[in-house]
Every structure is written in C-alpha cells, then in structure tokens.
Amino acid sequence: MTELQDWRSGGASASGGRSVGSAPFGPVPIEVRTSIYKMMVEMRDFEKRAYDLFLQGLVKGTSHLGLGQEAVAAGFAAAMRPSDYTFATYRGHNHTLARGAPMTAVMAELMGRQAGLMAGKGGSMHLTSVAHRMMGSYAIVGAHLTIANGAAWSAKLRDTGEVVVCFFGDGTTNIGAFHEALNLAAVWKLPVVFVCENNRWMEYTPISSVTAVAHPAADRARSYGLDPVLVDGNDADATYAAARAAIERARAGAGPTLVEAETYRHGGHSRADPGKYRPEAEVQAWLARDPIPRYRSRLLEAGVDESVLRRIEEASRSAVDAASTEAEASPPPDSSLVETDVWADGGSSWRR
Amino acid sequence: MAEMTYRDAVARGIAQEMDRDPSVVLLGEDVGSAGGVFKATVGLLDRFGPGRVVDTPISEQAILGAAMGAAMTGLRPIAEIMFSDFFAVCWDIVANEIAKTRYMTNGQVSLPLVIRSANGGGARFGAQHSQSVENWAMAVPGLKVVAPSTPRDVVGLLAAAVRDPDPVLFFEQKSLYPAKGDVPDGEVVDELGCAAVRRHGKDATVVALAAMVPRALAAAERLAGEGVEVTVIDLRSLVPLDVTTVSASVTETGHLVTVEENPRLCGWGAEVASIVAEERLFDLDGPIVRVTTPHVPLPAADALEDAAMPTVARIVEGVRRSLQ
Numbered sequence: 001m002t003e004l005q006d007w008r009s010g011g012a013s014a015s016g017g018r019s020v021g022s023a024p025f026g027p028v029p030i031e032v033r034t035s036i037y038k039m040m041v042e043m044r045d046f047e048k049r050a051y052d053l054f055l056q057g058l059v060k061g062t063s064h065l066g067l068g069q070e071a072v073a074a075g076f077a078a079a080m081r082p083s084d085y086t087f088a089t090y091r092g093h094n095h096t097l098a099r100g101a102p103m104t105a106v107m108a109e110l111m112g113r114q115a116g117l118m119a120g121k122g123g124s125m126h127l128t129s130v131a132h133r134m135m136g137s138y139a140i141v142g143a144h145l146t147i148a149n150g151a152a153w154s155a156k157l158r159d160t161g162e163v164v165v166c167f168f169g170d171g172t173t174n175i176g177a178f179h180e181a182l183n184l185a186a187v188w189k190l191p192v193v194f195v196c197e198n199n200r201w202m203e204y205t206p207i208s209s210v211t212a213v214a215h216p217a218a219d220r221a222r223s224y225g226l227d228p229v230l231v232d233g234n235d236a237d238a239t240y241a242a243a244r245a246a247i248e249r250a251r252a253g254a255g256p257t258l259v260e261a262e263t264y265r266h267g268g269h270s271r272a273d274p275g276k277y278r279p280e281a282e283v284q285a286w287l288a289r290d291p292i293p294r295y296r297s298r299l300l301e302a303g304v305d306e307s308v309l310r311r312i313e314e315a316s317r318s319a320v321d322a323a324s325t326e327a328e329a330s331p332p333p334d335s336s337l338v339e340t341d342v343w344a345d346g347g348s349s350w351r352r
Numbered sequence: 353m354a355e356m357t358y359r360d361a362v363a364r365g366i367a368q369e370m371d372r373d374p375s376v377v378l379l380g381e382d383v384g385s386a387g388g389v390f391k392a393t394v395g396l397l398d399r400f401g402p403g404r405v406v407d408t409p410i411s412e413q414a415i416l417g418a419a420m421g422a423a424m425t426g427l428r429p430i431a432e433i434m435f436s437d438f439f440a441v442c443w444d445i446v447a448n449e450i451a452k453t454r455y456m457t458n459g460q461v462s463l464p465l466v467i468r469s470a471n472g473g474g475a476r477f478g479a480q481h482s483q484s485v486e487n488w489a490m491a492v493p494g495l496k497v498v499a500p501s502t503p504r505d506v507v508g509l510l511a512a513a514v515r516d517p518d519p520v521l522f523f524e525q526k527s528l529y530p531a532k533g534d535v536p537d538g539e540v541v542d543e544l545g546c547a548a549v550r551r552h553g554k555d556a557t558v559v560a561l562a563a564m565v566p567r568a569l570a571a572a573e574r575l576a577g578e579g580v581e582v583t584v585i586d587l588r589s590l591v592p593l594d595v596t597t598v599s600a601s602v603t604e605t606g607h608l609v610t611v612e613e614n615p616r617l618c619g620w621g622a623e624v625a626s627i628v629a630e631e632r633l634f635d636l637d638g639p640i641v642r643v644t645t646p647h648v649p650l651p652a653a654d655a656l657e658d659a660a661m662p663t664v665a666r667i668v669e670g671v672r673r674s675l676q
C-alpha cells in the first residue's frame with residue numbers, strides 16, 4: 001500500500017508527509033519565488049478588476065474568479081516548461097495568465113471585444129492561448145480531464161518530453177469522466193498531472209455533503225494505483241514543490257499524479273454571487289490564510305527586500321490599469337466573425 | 353481491382369492511411385488483438401504495433417477525449433465507438449468539446465480526427481444496438497458526417513476523412529459489413545461532400561444513404577419494370593451536403609423521394625426536403641415523399657425489425673405517391 005504524501009505545511013507528517021523544506025530538489029531559488037509572488041499579485045489584481053468591471057456591466061455574461069486560489073496556479077506554472085500543456089476549467093483566468101497570455105487580451109475577451117484572446121468568440125469560460133500552450137478552459141465539468149489525457153498520450157507517442165497539467169475543482173471528482181480519465185491515464189502511464197483545486201464548494205453545495213470520502217481527489221487516488229497527494233493549496237512553496245515532484249515524475253515516464261490542493265475561493269461561485277451560503281467562520285478562517293500576504297511575509301523572512309515586492313505590486317497595478325483601458329478601447333468584434341472558423345478552411349459552410 | 357467485403361474495406365482503408373502517415377493512430381474497445389467486434393480492424397495491430405493500435409477500457413468519454421487531445425497536439429486519431437447508440441454516453445465530448453473548440457478558440461485549435469462507429473439496424477440486436485443516429489451528428493455545427501454504402505467508398509471516404517483537417521463522424525452501416533464490392537488496387541481517396549449518382553432516370557429522384565442505397569437501387573429496378581425511370585443518388589456525406597447534385601436532379605425529374613434508415617422526426621431527409629422546397633419548389637411536379645423508419649425505437653424480432661425499416665416495396669410505393 002502506498003503512503004500518503006502530505007505536502008501541507010504542518011500537515012499530518014505521521015502519515016509519511018514531507019515538509020517543503022525537505023523537498024527532494026533542494027532550496028527553491030529566490031528568483032523563482034519572487035516570480036511566483038509576481039504571478040499571484042497579478043492574478044489577484046486582475047481578478048479584482050474583472051469583478052469591478054462585471055459590476056459596471058463591462059464584463060458580460062459570467063465569470064468565475066480565482067480569487068484566493070492563486071497559489072495553485074502560480075506554483076504549478078512556475079514548475080512547468082514553456083512546452084508543457086495546461087488544461088483548465090471555466091475558473092481559468094489565473095491559469096491563462098500564469099502561462100503568459102497577455103492581460104489585455106484576456107481582459108478584452110471577458111469584455112467581448114475584438115482584441116480578446118479569441119476575439120470574443122469564447123468568453124470568460126473558454127480562455128485558450130495555444131501559443132502559450134494554454135490548451136483551453138472547459139466548462140462542462142470533467143470533460144477536459146479526458147482531453148488532457150489525449151495531449152499526454154500524443155506527447156508520449158511523439159516522444160517529446162512534454163507534460164500536461166490539468167486543473168479542476170473538487171466537484172469534478174464525482175463525475176464519470178474524472179474516473180474514466182484517471183483510469184486511462186494510469187493504465188497508459190501518461191505524462192499528465194491532475195490537480196484538484198479543492199475549494200470545498202461546488203456552486204452552492206459543500207463538497208463534503210455529497211462525497212463518500214473526506215478528500216475528494218486524494219482518497220480516490222488508490223483506486224487508480226496512484227499515491228494520494230495532498231498539498232496546502234494556499235502555500236505557494238508547497239504547490240511549487242508538489243508540482244515539481246509530479247511534473248518530474250511524469251517527464252521521467254513514471255506516469256500520472258493526482259494532486260489535491262486544499263484552497264478556498266474568496267468570493268462566490270460566479271458573477272456577483274456574494275457566497276453568503278458559506279459559514280462566516282469558515283470564510284474568515286480561510287481569509288486569514290490568504291496565500292498572498294502569507295507568501296509576502298515568507299519572502300521578507302527569507303531576506304527579500306520589501307522594495308522588490310513593492311515594485312512588483314506597483315507594476316501589477318499599472319499593468320492591470322493599462323490592460324483594462326486597452327481592452328475597453330477595443331471595438332466589439334466584427335459581426336462577420338459569427339460565421340468564421342467552424343472549419344479549418346476558416347468558414348462555416350455545410351453544403352456544396 | 354479486388355472484390356472484398358465492406359468490413360474488410362474498413363481495415364484496408366485504415367491501413368492505407370496508417371501506412372502513409374505515421375501520425376495516424378487507432379483506438380477503441382477491442383480494436384487491437386480482437387480485430388474489432390465486427391472484425392473490421394483485423395490485422396492492424398500486427399501490422400502497426402501496440403503503439404498505434406490501442407485497446408481501451410470501456411470508457412467512451414475517455415476514448416473520445418484522448419482522440420481530441422491527441423488531435424490538438426499533432427496526431428490524427430481514428431477512434432472507434434463500437435455501436436453508434438453509445439454516442440449517447442459520450443455525446444458531451446462529441447457535441448460540446450470536439451465540435452465547438454475550433455470555433456470557441458477563434459481557430460486556434462485544429463481537430464483532425466475521425467470517429468468510426470457501427471450504425472443502424474438489420475442485426476436483430478434490439479433498440480439499444482440498432483439505431484441510425486447520423487441525424488444526431490448532422491444537427492451539431494462543427495462535425496462532418498459521412499456514411500459509405502460500398503466497400504470502395506469505405507476506403508475512399510475513410511481516406512478523405514482521415515486527411516480532412518476537421519472532425520469527421522464516419523458511420524459504418526452494420527447491415528452492410530458482409531456486403532461485397534470491387535475496390536481498385538492502389539490508393540483510393542475520395543472527396544467529402546460529393547454525392548454519387550448510382551443510376552440515372554428522368555422520372556424521379558430518389559436520394560438514399562448507406563444501407564438504403566442498395567434498397568433504393570432494387571426499388572428502381574422494380575419501377576423500371578413498370579416503365580418508371582428513377583435516378584438514385586447516394587448522398588455519401590451529410591456534412592458537407594451535396595445540394596448541387598440533388599438539386600440538379602430534381603430540376604430534371606420534378607420528383608423527390610428520400611430513403612432514410614433513421615426514425616422519422618428530423619431525419620436528414622427533412623433537411624434535404626426543406627432545401628429543395630425552399631430553392632426548387634417550382635421545379636417540383638409532385639409532393640416530396642420521405643420514406644423512413646416509423647418514429648419508434650427499433651424492435652428486435654426479425655419480423656418486426658424488417659417491418660420497421662424502409663423496404664423495397666415502401667420505396668416503390670413512395671415513388672408512386674410522388675408521381676401521382
């Protein structure tokens with residue numbers, strides 16, 4: 001029987017957990033840690049702005065913010081190579097930015113503008129930037145785990161050394177596609193890392209009330225011959241360490257890993273949902289574990305000069321300001337786009 | 353030229369493409385060592401090895417998801433869904449993921465993949481293994497839909513489907529697997545969206561697909577005995593749809609009959625009929641007649657299944673009704 005790998009800070013080390021300090025690849029260079037901080041700050045500022053713009057009616061439709069979950073996206077992105085692939089859900093703004101997609105294009109996509117990442121044809125829930133190997137945000141719960149497998153299978157057959165990282169929520173662990181995907185990935189020993197961002201809630205239902213096990217992802221790992229891996233998803237050093245281990249394992253040909261990152265969304269599920277169905281004490285406890293101030297103090301303790309962090313914070317604010325201004329200045333997409341790109345010939349004709 | 357069955361033509365067509373292009377891979381339940389439950393993929397595992405011909409678990413979503421992810425990263429997968437009725441358990445991957453992704457990403461993602469499936473009745477398998485579901489696929493923007501009626505077309509259309517840069521659903525009609533026909537030697541490649549005129553006559557146009565083509569031809573033979581000369585068009589592909597060939601024939605004959613294995617409502621013939629009504633109404637000299645299975649799930653007993661499917665007699669009767 002495999003051991004539980006517990007990467008949570010102060011986690012249940014009795015069950016064989018390793019703390020981040022003893023990560024198998026030595027101390028994390030400070031440049032990596034400051035870049036993780038920078039990513040998190042940018043995600044936070046971007047998402048807050050997206051929320052404001054939603055309230056102003058400039059971001060249309062819906063949006064599912066990653067506020068509070070930044071350490072997962074940043075930790076994993078920092079551990080990936082540019083040639084590795086990301087698959088995400090509709091809660092995918094963080095993951096898209098983390099792979100380097102330009103802020104303006106992402107913001108313009110949320111606003112339904114021509115300058116959008118997909119010229120407005122996808123919207124908030126389908127952010128994709130193939131140039132950054134961000135292979136899509138998928139809005140049917142569970143489906144993209146099976147698609148991530150396909151990219152991993154292809155990487156394996158083509159022998160490219162590419163690794164696929166696929167993010168999804170706790171609620172996703174109860175749909176059939178999750179189980180089909182995990183089994184196939186294990187049987188085919190695919191270079192894929194499945195990352196469950198367990199934020200404790202589906203839309204309005206707590207995951208614990210509808211799931212047979214306490215850890216919706218980790219407790220399922222053994223069914224697929226995998227080690228359960230739990231990580232403190234609000235600790236960017238921990239997510240980075242878990243990501244390094246899982247990605248290196250995948251790259252070495254040792255097969256998939258299923259990581260459960262425990263985290264929390266600061267806001268509601270989507271749109272302007274205030275998330276009032278959640279117990280106030282729970283919300284407060286998780287706000288106290290906000291990954292960004294926590295990482296900031298850790299970097300200061302590690303000797304990073306506060307001015308470095310301030311510069312990152314100021315640059316992020318200006319970048320978000322510029323992105324919002326540019327996105328708002330972009331015209332709506334031309335209506336001719338309605339009928340483009342159904343087919344590879346660029347058109348949508350179904351007859352001849 | 354060699355005579356072979358429709359079933360053997362499937363393996364021949366896949367082999368032709370796998371030989372030509374190392375990025376073509378085959379995956380599905382029992383497609384490898386067993387050679388497929390319909391024996392349509394016999395010999396491919398031995399020839400191309402377990403890296404490119406892969407048996408999967410019974411996980412239709414995982415099969416099609418794997419095909420999609422592979423297609424978006426450089427492979428050209430051929431996935432098999434054993435019975436087309438099973439599309440219902442993985443329709444999300446087909447209709448929401450595969451069909452919509454190029455559009456949603458503004459053309460960033462290409463999905464050159466083929467999904468083959470055994471479609472339709474005639475095997476007395478009952479309602480969950482017999483339905484003709486090509487109209488499900490036709491209703492979804494972003495999918496090309498092909499259904500060959502002869503062994504030659506299996507090879508040629510499969511090649512076209514594999515080489516096509518877009519997702520293609522390739523329906524193999526179960527009742528045709530044992531049917532024999534000549535397939536030319538060497539490479540056979542067709543173009544998607546080209547109907548074939550299988551018989552020419554000036555009195556009426558009968559449009560059919562897959563297993564209904566031989567029946568339409570038998571009906572045409574019977575009608576010829578009564579002095580009625582019928583054109584039989586084998587549609588071969590529903591998307592793209594060869595409106596040009598159908599319309600030209602209707603203009604010549606003034607009468608249109610569709611022969612469909614699918615249940616009545618929203619079958620492909622309804623679309624063909626509506627296009628002709630909209631664009632060629634004044635060329636018509638009689639009502640458009642659709643011969644379909646009744647709007648029922650297919651029954652199992654041979655007597656009942658035969659009664660449900662369009663028969664030669666019903667096609668003959670349909671043509672007569674249009675001519676009245």
Ligand SMILES: Cc1ncc(C[n+]2csc(CCOP(=O)(O)OP(=O)(O)O)c2C)c(N)n1
Pocket residue numbers: 091139140141142168169170171172173199201202203269
């Ligand atoms: C198949 C499917 N069922 C239901 C929904 C509606 N839905 C959208 S998000 C969501 C909650 C998902 O929860 P979780 O996986 O925990 O992700 P989170 O939103 O917390 O990131 C639901 C039920 C959907 N999009 N797809």
Ligand SMILES: [Mg+2]
Pocket residue numbers: 169170171197198199200201202
């Ligand atoms: Mg959740």
